[in-house]
Amino acid sequence: MPKNNDALDILKIAKMYYVDGLSQQEISERTFIDRSQISRILKTAREEGLVNISISLPNDQEASVLEKEIKDGLGLEKVMVAPRLVSGEDQSKALYFFAARFLDKIIPSYKRIGIGLGKTLYNVAGELSPSPLTEKIDFYSVAGSAGTDNTYLQASVLLDNFSSHFHGTSHYNNFAICQKKSLMSEMALKRYKDLLQAYKSLDLVITSIGGPFNKSYPYLEEFALSKKELDLQECLKAPHGNLLGHVFFQDGTIMLLPEDYVITSMSPKLLVNTPEVICIANSSSKVQAIISAAKQKYIKTLITDEPTGEEIKKVLSQ
Numbered sequence: 114m115p116k117n118n119d120a121l122d123i124l125k126i127a128k129m130y131y132v133d134g135l136s137q138q139e140i141s142e143r144t145f146i147d148r149s150q151i152s153r154i155l156k157t158a159r160e161e162g163l164v165n166i167s168i169s170l171p172n173d174q175e176a177s178v179l180e181k182e183i184k185d186g187l188g189l190e191k192v193m194v195a196p197r198l199v200s201g202e203d204q205s206k207a208l209y210f211f212a213a214r215f216l217d218k219i220i221p222s223y224k225r226i227g228i229g230l231g232k233t234l235y236n237v238a239g240e241l242s243p244s245p246l247t248e249k250i251d252f253y254s255v256a257g258s259a260g261t262d263n264t265y266l267q268a269s270v271l272l273d274n275f276s277s278h279f280h281g282t283s284h285y286n287n288f289a290i291c292q293k294k295s296l297m298s299e300m301a302l303k304r305y306k307d308l309l310q311a312y313k314s315l316d317l318v319i320t321s322i323g324g325p326f327n328k329s330y331p332y333l334e335e336f337a338l339s340k341k342e343l344d345l346q347e348c349l350k351a352p353h354g355n356l357l358g359h360v361f362f363q364d365g366t367i368m369l370l371p372e373d374y375v376i377t378s379m380s381p382k383l384l385v386n387t388p389e390v391i392c393i394a395n396s397s398s399k400v401q402a403i404i405s406a407a408k409q410k411y412i413k414t415l416i417t418d419e420p421t422g423e424e425i426k427k428v429l430s431q
Contacts, residue, residue, distance in 0.1 A: 120163065126151060127158040131166070162245040179422045183415065186429040187407035191414040194422045204418040205395060209233070212393045212416045213240035216319070220250070220279055223389070227255035227312065227379060228275050229320030229357050232265040233393050238274035252276040253311055254286035255318055256357040257377035259335050275319070284311065288377035290358040291335040295373050305377060312379045317389045322406055323355030324398035354402025356381050356411060363405045381411045389413055395421040400428060 126144065129135045130151075137155070141148040158164040176194040184192040195211035197204060216237065220226065221244065228234065252275055254268035264270055269285050276283045286308055288301075297305065326349050335358070352363040357378035360368035367381060384390050392412040394403055397420075404425060406412050417425070 123154055123158050123161075123163055126154050127164045130155055131164060160243075160245050176419060176422075179419065179426060183422055183425050183429070186426070187404065187415070189407055189413060189415055192422075193414070193416045195416070195418045197419055204420055205233075205236070208393070208395050208416070208418045209236040209240050211418075212237045213242070215416065216391075217242050217244070220244075220317075221248070223250065223317040225251050225253065225311075225315045225317070226275075226281075227253045227315045227318035227320075227387075228268075228272050229318070230256045230259070230266055230268060230271060231321040231323070233321040233395070234271055234319065235265045235274065237393055238271060238278070241275070241278040244279045250276075250279050250281040251284060252279075252281045253284045253308075253315065255312060255315070255320070255379035257286055257288040257290035257292070257335075259290050259358070286377060289335055290377060291370070292375050292377050293373055294375055305375070308377070312383055313386075315379075315387055317391070318379065318384060318387050319391050319393070320357060320412075322392055322394045322399055322402050322412075324396070324400075324402050325349070325353055326355065326360070352401060352405075354399070354405055356384075356402075356406055361405065361409070361411070363401070365409055381406075381409070384411045385409075391416065393417075397421065397424050400424045404428060 126140055126146075129140045129143070130137065135143070137148050137151045140146070140151050144151075146154075155164075159166070176196045180192045180194050183189070183194070193211070193215060195204065195208045197207065252272055254272045256268050258268045259266040269283075269287070272283050272285060275281070288305065292305075294302070348368050349360070353360050353368070355361075358376050359378060359381050361381055362368070370376065390412045391414045392403070392406065393416045395418045400421065403412075403415065403417070403421075407415065
């Protein structure tokens with residue numbers, strides 16, 4: 114066999130390994146090709162898309178019924194409930210793996226993708242598979258960053274974690290989530306306006322969602338406004354959630370900041386007009402926020418786990 118293998122040679126070796134079940138050593142003995150080269154050929158087959166390996170998750174009938182009930186109850190376009198894949202109460206790892214398998218399939222269908230913040234998205238990105246995709250995808254940070262010591266809240270980190278799996282181009286939001294406009298330079302203001310314009314052209318946004326703020330919530334330090342300008346604690350007494358750094362209330366309103374301040378993230382109102390918005394979230398503390406965001410049309414697809422799905426169903430039935 115020639116050193117530079119053609120597609121047929123690669124396919125034959127891939128068939129021996131993936132279909133016939135031969136080991137790399139057995140293939141080496143049959144083809145008289147060094148085992149190390151067999152390994153490289155199999156890697157080439159995957160990278161060039163000549164071999165597509167898929168994992169089928171267990172078919173969970175209860176989860177399927179739950180998906181339909183939540184979908185109908187919230188008026189969402191799609192609901193996916195990760196089945197119980199691990200023992201114990203915390204199903205987060207199962208959710209990360211489950212959500213990543215879905216994103217592996219659908220991300221290549223989009224060209225301009227927005228990526229949010231949070232621990233959930235960070236861990237989902239870690240479960241993504243390398244893609245053989247060669248067509249260009251533009252990835253945008255749709256949220257500003259918060260703090261300096263929480264990896265999950267650094268927009269650029271999450272953006273690159275997603276973009277790198279699909280050989281995409283990253284477009285960064287280098288602003289803090291809450292900015293005082295009068296302190297922004299002319300160049301910064303222009304970049305901020307350009308970002309807002311870019312957000313209008315996104316065809317997919319992948320986000321998570323936060324429940325009610327508490328005293329230790331990391332975003333709070335970004336709202337370091339004087340009490341005269343904003344009584345934050347008074348604002349947060351009403352039922353609310355957090356989406357891309359925006360505080361949204363169950364009555365359909367969004368917390369307004371003083372005139373000189375802006376949230377540099379994509380507006381929830383803009384999400385309403387985005388073709389696809391996927392929210393990946395779990396935890397009982399987020400149930401009300403998920404329901405509220407769905408009813409306000411901020412999200413179109415929900416990916417959650419069974420315990421959270423059961424809680425959503427319970428609230429909807431009350």
